[in-house]
Amino acid sequence: MNGLFDTHCHILPGIDDGCETFAASLECARALVRAGYTRAFCTPHIWPNLAHFNRPDQVASYVDQLQRRLDDASVPLELFPGGELSMRPDWLEMTRPQIVTYNLKGRFCLFDIWIDEIPSCFEPCVRFLQNHGLTVILAHPERMRVTHLHPEVMDWFAEIGLLFQGNLQCFGDPDTAMTRQLAERFLREGRYFMLGSDTHNLRSFEIRLRGLARVRELADEATIRRLMMENPPKLVE
Numbered sequence: 071m072n073g074l075f076d077t078h079c080h081i082l083p084g085i086d087d088g089c090e091t092f093a094a095s096l097e098c099a100r101a102l103v104r105a106g107y108t109r110a111f112c113t114p115h116i117w118p119n120l121a122h123f124n125r126p127d128q129v130a131s132y133v134d135q136l137q138r139r140l141d142d143a144s145v146p147l148e149l150f151p152g153g154e155l156s157m158r159p160d161w162l163e164m165t166r167p168q169i170v171t172y173n174l175k176g177r178f179c180l181f182d183i184w185i186d187e188i189p190s191c192f193e194p195c196v197r198f199l200q201n202h203g204l205t206v207i208l209a210h211p212e213r214m215r216v217t218h219l220h221p222e223v224m225d226w227f228a229e230i231g232l233l234f235q236g237n238l239q240c241f242g243d244p245d246t247a248m249t250r251q252l253a254e255r256f257l258r259e260g261r262y263f264m265l266g267s268d269t270h271n272l273r274s275f276e277i278r279l280r281g282l283a284r285v286r287e288l289a290d291e292a293t294i295r296r297l298m299m300e301n302p303p304k305l306v307e
């Protein structure tokens with residue numbers, strides 16, 4: 071299947087814990103193309119400690135630079151800006167232009183959080199983004215300890231309006247792993263809005279490919295098209 075659209079990857083070089091060099095970014099982009107991807111959102115971690123890199127205009131500039139490198143190397147992957155926000159209580163002090171959104175359009179955003187229990191700031195933070203007109207997408211809920219301990223929390227997440235992005239890597243984890251079991255369960259239950267590779271480097275790419283193969287075993291073609299080809303372009307507009 072060609073024409074896949076990756077909704078989550080860390081291939082901008084030297085920014086976060088993803089690719090470290092342009093050479094590594096090119097290798098990952100080539101690997102994505104071989105796997106069937108033609109488009110990808112670059113979603114670097116938006117961490118407050120990355121002082122040199124946390125504004126939408128900076129993300130756009132980095133994406134332009136990498137796109138030029140891909141074009142020069144004839145790697146047919148079209149890049150779009152985005153970001154993976156890390157939920158923190160001080161979000162509530164952010165102003166609207168500071169929020170990094172998909173394609174910087176101010177309609178959809180992606181966030182992650184690593185928690186055992188739901189913190190008191192969780193719903194206010196989600197509402198803060200929603201009140202700015204954003205549809206809020208939770209990255210890889212199958213990796214969160216709170217869903218391992220309380221899978222039913224997914225119902226509450228959905229009730230407050232969150233959409234979900236599943237990670238291919240989790241579908242490639244050992245079949246005894248909770249991440250894999252929950253990823254397969256959430257896919258079966260139709261909870262995902264989209265899937266993402268969450269590519270960080272070439273070393274961990276193999277497991278993401280295994281995950282993609284597993285998704286192809288589990289899901290029918292219409293579902294795969296919806297999660298990897300039809301819903302992702304909605305984030306561009």
Ligand SMILES: [Fe+2]
Nearest residue numbers: 078080154268
């Ligand atoms: Fe990520």
